[in-house]
Amino acid sequence: MVWFESLQHFISEADQVLIVSHVNPDGDAVSSTLAAGYLLKRWGKQVTMVNESPVPKKFFILEGTKEIVSTDQISGRFRHVIALDCADRERMGNIRQLLAEDAFIINIDHHATNERFGDVNIVVPDAAATVEILFDWVEQAGVSLDQRLASYLYTGLLTDTGGFRYSNTTPKVLRIAAQLVDTGIESHKIADAVLETVTIEQLQLLQKALSSLRRSDDGLVAWMSLSRKDTDAFLQSHEDLDGIVNYARNILGVDVGILFRETEDGTVKVSLRSREFVDVGKVAKAFGGGGHARAAGCTFHGSLKEAEEKMLPRLRLELECEKR
Amino acid sequence: MVWFESLQHFISEADQVLIVSHVNPDGDAVSSTLAAGYLLKRWGKQVTMVNESPVPKKFFILEGTKEIVSTDQISGRFRHVIALDCADRERMGNIRQLLAEDAFIINIDHHATNERFGDVNIVVPDAAATVEILFDWVEQAGVSLDQRLASYLYTGLLTDTGGFRYSNTTPKVLRIAAQLVDTGIESHKIADAVLETVTIEQLQLLQKALSSLRRSDDGLVAWMSLSRKDTDAFLQSHEDLDGIVNYARNILGVDVGILFRETEDGTVKVSLRSREFVDVGKVAKAFGGGGHARAAGCTFHGSLKEAEEKMLPRLRLELECEKR
Ligand SMILES: [Mn+2]
Ligand SMILES: [Mn+2]
DSSP states (O other): OHHHHHHHHHHHHOSEEEEEOOSSOOHHHHHHHHHHHHHHHHTTOEEEEEOSSOOOGGGGGSTTGGGEEOGGGOOSOEEEEEEESOSSGGGGOSOGGGEEEEEEEEEEEOOTTOOOOSSEEEEOTTSSSHHHHHHHHHHHTTOOOOHHHHHHHHHHHHHHTTTTTSTTOOHHHHHHHHHHHHTTOOHHHHHIIIIIOBOHHHHHHHHHHHHTOEEOTTSSEEEEEEOHHHHHHHOOSGGGGTTHHHHHHTBTTOSEEEEEEEOTTSEEEEEEEESSSOOHHHHHHHTTOEEOSSEEEEEEESOHHHHHHHHHHHHHHHHHHHHO | OHHHHHHHHHHHHOSEEEEEOOSSOOHHHHHHHHHHHHHHHHTTOEEEEEOSSOOOGGGGGSTTGGGEEOGGGOOSOEEEEEEESOSSGGGGOSOGGGEEEEEEEEEEEOOTTOOOOSSEEEEOTTSSSHHHHHHHHHHHTTOOOOHHHHHHHHHHHHHHTTTTTSTTOOHHHHHHHHHHHHTTOOHHHHHIIIIIOBOHHHHHHHHHHHHTOEEOTTSSEEEEEEOHHHHHHHOOSGGGGTTHHHHHHTBTTOSEEEEEEEOTTSEEEEEEEESSSOOHHHHHHHTTOEEOSSEEEEEEESOHHHHHHHHHHHHHHHHHHHHO
């Protein structure tokens, strides 16, 4: 692999390395940070792992998460930087004051939209997760897999493939997973912690959302809404909303699932998910939002009711046109 | 593998084969039936696939599910029978009138508790699913994997490992999964259909259960209840209850999750799940029920309130004793 040499060269030059992933880190961001940090430390480097946002509690099952510090906890300027799972420079968050003027950035990522903002860019859109690229690195470098490294890599694969459920679950992903479990890690405990565990606030929000669940007469659209009262009472972090909209999409026979959520600033945020027929990215775009065919979002000014009255007829039209 | 030859011998002798799995079939039962049926048909055998219970709709994504008939749709008596995923004879359901007097039963299963009721017993407790044993058979027999066969085997692995989340997700399971996805099957569509899809009645029951959610002061026990009114309104099949109790168990910090459910006959059915500390099998047994350490159940006479008043102090005691 051609990128492997530039990576090894970077490592050989560096003494102190800053490792950063994206704000509001997901499993791949946290795991790739920890895995890269662990590797570099094994090679005798001084490592600083940083993230603008706190690490979500469910990842505390991974050793060393407490060593990932927030931007304001460190000082100094770094000349060697590894950016992980960041599609663009802004995703790294507020780290400007940590970069030396001649900072050299290695950008390792799997997003097809990656803007190649690094001095070296290792962008592999075929990889299911950034940790998959790190796994290839580990193999190329001839590093032996221990349980600690394996648990990091497994977590990133698990979360970025939705627990091996998304279409990026390639045979290669499953073979890597097998090699990682070969080390003896308790992969079921990782799955339990990062995929199954919920906070009570998440369940309370889910209950509120489900109590508002409605479905179109033909069963193709299902929607739920959360009022400000609901979110004021239960929403602690934006992660708490993760996955709620999927409950609507996952209903047998439904193509489009929607969550309408009233926010503090008088707007309604709309999350859209679809199974097969409706390109919800296109619909969201028509209302000034964005996303892709199966997952998208947009924002309306006004009340929940007004947002529903704009969105539902538009989806009806899409479905009518599809059925022609 | 020593069992392989007896299986091949059985096949060579048989012209007509009855294939049966267990009542209320899960993914492994349905998939192993379809996979065995497909294999035997490829070998020129006449195959009858039977199940006492209807195949749950979520498995209709698999080709040929409609060919699995109910016990009363067929007549005649079979001399060659393959029983799949059945730990004992009773699990096969009401098939007595389909068996010839000299019926020869091949019992293929992965439950450690299997009672070896067959004339040949291929019981592999290390296998995560019955389809894992069938995969080994396919390999031994030198049968080429096509997409149809792969989709069956994948489904059984997926459902019996809880989507590769349970502790039976061995490296071997993941390597087999990789080989199956190599055939080009759209494994994400299978995962969506069999693991993600819910009925609206399931969500309505979940909403009712969540609205009753309570948690002990120390956060170690969480419980929910469903009244007869709730189940009368929404419960269509027992599958609709699958997984509801896990929402309580999955709360961060909770060790024991409970679902109390009022039934038609004036009893309360209690489902128990635990993470780590409490052996809920022992607790259920103390009340005349059964199960194992992490998943168990029992039944009380009386009201929901009375059931809670019996169960909750008992769990409190277990936790106090654990903490000593
Ligand atoms: Mn990623
Ligand atoms: Mn099974």
